[in-house]
Amino acid sequence: MTRSPWWRHAVVYEVYVRSFADGGGDGEGDLRGVRSRLPYLRDLGVDALWLTPFYPSPLADGGYDVADHTGVDPRFGTLDDFDALVADAHALGLRLIVDIVPNHTSDRHPWFRRALAAPPGDPARDRYVFRPGRLRPDGRMEGPPNDWPSMFGGPAWERLPDGQWYLHLYAREQPDLNWRDPSVRREFERILRFWLDRGVDGFRIDVAAGLFKNAAFTDLGEDARTALYGRVYSRPEVHGVYRDWRRILDSYDGDRMAVGEIWTDSPEDLARFLRPDELHQAFQFDLQLAPWSAPAFRDVIRAACAAVAPTGAAPTWVLSSHDMPRHVTRYEQPRGMPGVGTARARAALLMMLALPGSAYLYQGEELGLPEVEDIPEEARQDPISRRTGGRRPGRDGCRVPIPWSGTKEPYGFAPEGVRPWLPMPADWASLTVEAQERDPASMLAFYRRALALRRELLPGLPEELEWPDDASDTTVVFRRGGLTCAVNCSENPVRLPRGEVVLTSAPCYGDLLPGNTSAWIRTET
Template identity: 75%
Template structure:
């Protein structure tokens, strides 16, 4: 099987708004990313994934797009984007961008046209508008069905003329009607627009949700993500990606697409990875797994089983802009201080030893924790707002990166500028500058691990073999590489091999608790 660069790539997710602020408006931007490309090259990643930077009111952090063919002025210009692509390629880095095809912003020109047009009009048919249904009391009108929004409350909002529109997420994010050929043609044109500008591929937001059941039937208590249910993983979605794959294949340079696909089983996941559909899908179970050897092994086995029939490579992730940072997830109440850092290093060695590609989330290489104590008035996530403050939302993993200095803005913005989310006062030791020349830092460890993986890559087969291990540990080999992870508290005896990289000092041939080693 031909190995494309993506099968083994390490991709670094850049949350654009929180990466680096070049113009002093308190928000990250494209020129800020451009200025930090040497840092990313030296870290040792192969590619960048940019979260949305398109024109947007930012009702959901840019995942509410008002113009799919332009850069939001707070992030820069199309010229800035072109310069970023050129510079990334000059640094040996590929660049993929987020595309958001399930829904637009309510400020999108099409949705504004829909609101200004009558029911049944072609303008409304680009979205999903429906009449309500009689409520339980006379004169009351209920939404068209019982679908919930992922951000809380119903997935329907009523407009003044009485019709309702569907939004699986925030009310500011109306869902497109993907049964409309005009919508399909529009997104094919959007793909070409960015491919023509040199992007190497796309991360597809809500990839399983584009086509809804035509009847819009009630869930009646069924899970939202049931394969071939009313909302997700409809059979019709696959013809969309077959068409997108043909477009990608028209361009040279191994252009790719990876889908954000949440499914209820490996069989459904595999459908997206057929040779004429997507190149990759995220496998999120490692991101959801507790710190547990049996849990890790179960997740890895299931993920490998899911992709095996397709010939595709698995895709691993520990953290993202949508989840609590794994460093914080690995904390244990009453545990030894710093245990979460030891576990995060061990998890990285496991991640990088697995066959396939790995996606890192900005700041994990600095050992950034989830920020749980953001002031209420600073929070911006629609989950926080729609839950009335009942759920903290995702702002805690989106706090801007600390680059240098000893106080806010820590080099993220020019001195004296307050970042869009406050950066904790205690992060001076976590800055990239503070860690760069500290051999025991998380940043130094990430650099060593990524360099070691790159050195070994050509020798590693695409399969792994499990080794016998104690109940608290995970041992596996890939050709000359053995990975050992001890999730327990007590030391375990290592399998045979010469240590290449360890997360903490060994006791002879004993691997300490909450530690990992690579052996040759």
Template identity: 55%
Template sequence: MSQQHPAAPAPHSTAAAVADRRDWWRDAVIYQVYPRSFADSDGDGMGDLEGIRARLPYLRDLGVDAVWLSPFYASPQADAGYDVADYRAVDPMFGNLLDADALIRDAHGLGLRIIVDLVPNHSSDQHEWFRRALAEGPGSPLRERYHFRPGKGEDGELPPNDWESIFGGPAWTRVTEPDGTPGGEWYLHLFAPEQPDFNWEHPAVGDEFRSILRFWLDMGVDGFRIDVAHGLVKADGLPDLGAHDQLKLLGNDVMPFFDQDGVHAIYRQWRRILDEYSGERIFVAEAWTPTVERTANYVRPDELHQAFNFQYLSTAWDAKELREVVDRTLEAMRPVGAPATWVLSNHDVTRHATRFANPPGLGTQIRSAGDRALGLRRARAATLLMLALPGSAYLYQGEELGLPDVVDLPDEVRQDPAYFRGAGQDGFRDGCRVPIPWTREGSSYGFGSGGSWLPQPQGWGELSVEAQTGVPGSTLELYRSALSVRRTRPDLGAGESVQWLRAPEGVLAFRRGEFVCVANTTGEQVTTPPYGRVLLASGELAESDGGTKVPADTTVWFTAI
């Protein structure tokens, strides 16, 4: 019998109705908070749990259902907390366990659910297991909990295989033994050298993570976002991949270190644990797979609840391409009974206001500001389109303000580990992680009283919550209106299909019950048929005899006739 979290304060009545409904996750709007960049309560320039807690009413009023917190565990911060040293402790930069408990209680009191990041593919090299494995030397039983292998070559001077790190360079680092000499063994790290991969074939690893799940479930969290959910199991024998650009294949092919079928047995075990707890707790997979059909394997009825739809995130602002990925997603999810999920931005990719400001084909990490006015117009339209689709949607902090990426950060302030690895990822994830602005003026535009860990651009205050609140047509008010409409209409949110309507080339139009969504992805104004009363539009509309004039790069919601 699991421990029950102490009763939370009496919730806000409207929020309580949302929090208590069944199958809440099938149409939930989940807001990602990147803790170090959301709100700083103590003036050290770094966001923290108390800062998030103080801003929870803002998130309730925005209209989201749940908050996903990126890692706040004890960590050396070699990769912004995705290198965990202690999965049951809060890093002092963010607070402590009492702060986490208070945050969960307050969120529940406001009718918000809390989802926390879980990082099971790898630990920090400062994790107790790994430190002891190095200190005890070759033959240590703890080395079996990671992937230690003898090197190739006469003296073991070559890596055990040809795998490359996602951050660039070899996926192996040679051990330095306790006496300072180069070791005969290497350890695997698909990411930074400070992030050694666990060996999930060892039973102690599974035991540990089942215990970690129960620790946080007993604290009252409502679910977990599983980092690198596709990476836990490696192919038998760790085979070479062969002579080609591995990094260009990521997400396009089954790799010997990603999307192995063995991961599903792990998640079936985890699901049984989650189902012991009341309150409809959920798992969300970060699973980069070659196809949406492979993604659907993670959300079968006895496994995880949701999986991020990275195929949708990577799709250009193009009606044909968008319709194809929407159809394929809905078709793939229908047989397993899982909701589709939709996402446009997160902490690892260029914000969609900047991505859509640039020509398509540049990928998800972009170094150019592009046409900012165009990017914002398309981003607003893309958001209304996303929120009209059946299933659950994820928002990334600051997108409701229309924030662009900061593409001109000086090299000396960058912290993304991929930036320092040369080959591999572009290393420009810092641009989407700049702390968000809350006020027009003041130290770090209201983020905190002591500056910010990444510098904010001049003019950031005009994009702030304060500057946009109550301003008709602002991006913040567009999001608030869209989430309010979505929450009150039974024909929005959960579902598994759309009814496509005839539309001009470059325009998407679909019906859901009495609701119609029209998205004009072209650079020209189009006139639509008379679908009914306009509920919401991402841009200014002009009336037309017998229809509605929809400007370029604009989405409109109608209540159907």
């Protein structure tokens, strides 16, 4: 029997480093804090952790504006702290994935500082995307090179005093790199080897499809924001980069891997990134974006499996992340139904964990944390909020620090009396790890049971899904060999499929599955 690589069926836990655990007493999470909580992750039952950026950064975009790709920001620790974290994680049987950010750098990066100091046309500017402006229709005023928008609001171009413009598809503090310059390619191959030599097991690649831009720089027109991916991103040149990266990964022992953050317009485009000599996995976001709906869930699952099937890769599943509102809150629709978001989140977890492939959890979802929607404007730090004048609230609400213990802020995230970098709600005492560990009916206890049972049931299950009931507007039922998963997306009870019920997200009524509840049923194959 061919051994599957560790990542193919792994449960990966995303650690947003700044908000996970404060080991330095300054109100910000750090590597020492993560290291101190590794036993918690082992006991939770995950296979790996993914660290968001901890590199030197001005934090204009939560660390995704990197000033040095081979260092550790002093607020997060040192390289020695990182090495100790890797060693401890491996000793506990946990793999470690780190974020790599190849689309852009910080405007404080030495390369960009040299570029700003150089005149137009100097080779120092070739590592970024500098362009001359263009005359506006009235012929009197110079405008940006084209109409490309920033994903964070406003235009994607910033003008310099010398008249040139540089491209930033995100914050203006994040200038886009020019991947047509050979030195950029060489530098990131060096960066990969630097972290692989330190023992990392893989990389999550930020904006993986976006490295090469449409060299014609043509306008996008009225649908500028939605046209970014198809007409600016996902250029065919990017695949040569990932073939080179795959050769580097394959040259190391231990099933080193890469998973790309890839937004595409078609399953065919996604499949190109997953060819046998490119990336191992791609994030598939549709489950995270889907409403609470049986037909929507079925469509997403079928499409995700079909998209990766031609490549032989396994699908990936995610319900929440550092870029999206938490799913407990997303599922609270319609409003005015107390507890429905939590019930649906529990049901969705069983659905996700029963599917073939890898599951990516976001820190705090195992505690049932909701989106924090009432962060004061003066406390918000996400550039989306700043660049849109508050019209888009940004992502701070899902990045509030984890509550570990106690009855008031900072809930054990930091030493008592230390203010966390984002304010924590006053009503989170019942959601702390400490409180939930005392409650066998808590969300944390449920996650631990589900993850433990998944590990027990997973071996031997086929990756193909059968759909015994694919016409219902209210239920999702699929089978993998001897395991059936049933999800009731309605408010009314439905009949359970036949078999031995081994786990449910809420108590059943005899052979009835309550509304907003899911079940795992063992059946004869």
